[in-house]
Amino acid sequence: MPDLISQIRQTLPALLDDAGENAARRVIEFFTAEIRNKNTRRAYARAVRQFFDWAADRGLTLEEVEPVHVAAYVEDDDRSASTVKQHLAAIRRLFDWLVTGQVLASNPAAPVRPPKLVVEEGKTPVFTAEETRELLDSIVEEKQDIGRLRDRGLIGVMVFTFARVSAVAGLDVGDYYRAGHRWTLHLQEKGGKRRDIPVHHKAGQYLDAYLDAAGIRDEKDAPLFQSLSRSRELTGRRLQSDNILQMVKRRAEEAGFDPDQVCCHTFRGTGITTYLENGGKLETAQHIAGHASATTTKLYDRRNRNVEQEEIERIRI
Template sequence: MTALAPLSSSVVLPALVTRTGDRAMLRFLEFFAATVRNPHTRRAYARAVGDFLAWCEAVGVPELSAVQPLHVAAWVEGLTRARAAPTAKQRLAAVRALFDWLVTGQVVAVNPAAAVRGPRHVVRVGTTPVLDPAEARALLDAIDPTTPAGLRDRALIGLMVYSFARVGAALAMRVADVHTQNRRLWVRLREKGGRPHAMPCHHTLEDYLAAYLDGAGLRGDPAGPLFRTIARGTGRLSERPLPQASAHAMVRRRAAAAGIATPVGCHSFRATGITAYLANGGTLETAARMANHASTRTTQLYDRRGDAVSLDEVERIRI
């Protein structure tokens, strides 16, 4: 168990697991250590299975082997009433994956979640808030580039807009991941599942990154994190990587300072960049490659060009 100590911060052993015995406890922890590599997914899955097993204990289930499909179905039904359909589907997927692992480890005989269906959820248009090009330009121009924080924030937002980078991939970058190739600046990203993804920089992003690297004095630390926190009381960059929660808070703060009412998040810049690219004649297939999407169907969720058409049509209702 001591070898699995690093998991303790995100994974807590539920009482139903500890009551089942040492083999169940070890197999439970192995599930998160061996099958869930992404730390964000690990936290989400740990929360999902923890909630489910706590619910089972509350309704009188004595141990893991006593969990039945009826229990899973009742829990999903309550979850669907309280949460959005995607949340219910994700949590059911976590429970199903855990019990598959417990079955192969001979902790339980069958997977009680295998036959339980989640709520129906079909997505044709994304719900991520998107900025129009003028708003995105105003937000970037409103950032003061004379401070380390301003240089960092402009470079981070510019990276998400111009390279379609996910915030997790952007924050995982090292200084050396910004490099010159064929006389042009490129960025190296590690996207979902650790997939490597390289992109040439738009000329505006190239200016932002070069100004940030030079202004913050980062070029001499190629192995260090690219985006860093601000050291308390100094106004200068620290050596610690910028947490994702801090990046989200920064984006909301910068948007409010620029007078943008749209409730944007980090993912909004990915959708904004993709929409602007397609609106200016880009192809869906190329956008999918740039965004490192496995399918163009995913990219279509970020294409919000139809929103403007819908607004034009609404204005035809003249009363």
């Protein structure tokens, strides 16, 4: 924690650092005590820095920031509505923290309305069931080395559990366990949420093949998905989300797909869409995915996008 505090202090925007010791300390407390998730902390830090750099360029101090300035910043931002909305939420939350810490008398971001955002369908590209099967089969069709078995198992888990990549990266060997007659995965999602999901038989086959080849089935506290050494042996170190994204794009390209149209969330959306296409219930998909709202789950549902080629050919000109 001291290292984190020092790191945050060194990267404080000049406007906040110049606001005095109390303000600087309160900002540090915000990013250490209030924001516990590393990904959220990183995103909020980026949003805060961009806003206060913008304010400093206009000669403002912390005490001089007013709602009209925050509104102007939002108005000038030409990024997507969802990005602007997220940045405004970060700025508003920090100002709230400064108000409750008696650094400021009021929150200048509170009255500022975010841009209107209407999203009926997410932008994450998804595969069809056939494309997903083609990708998974292609990973081990040439040779079944440990890296290929690991990658197939990892992608299989994302597809069949709708899990976020961070939750899959965080799995230990012991999180894949037998409960009665069925195998289960113990997933820890963002916000500290824990989910126990029954393992689809195909995902189980992929995991068993990987674990048997790796010889780590009894190492319960070891990372389930590990990085590889130059000699193609497991290192014992956890595979990180960025590494998984690179792997996913590489495997997709090897299988003949456009890597720019594939990301880790592709498999979350693919799993949800395929489940719903086969008669699954939206509320159950919501539970499996760990979504707080069914509205979020529906963003991953691409059933309405699927138009058969034969229907397009009806446009006879």
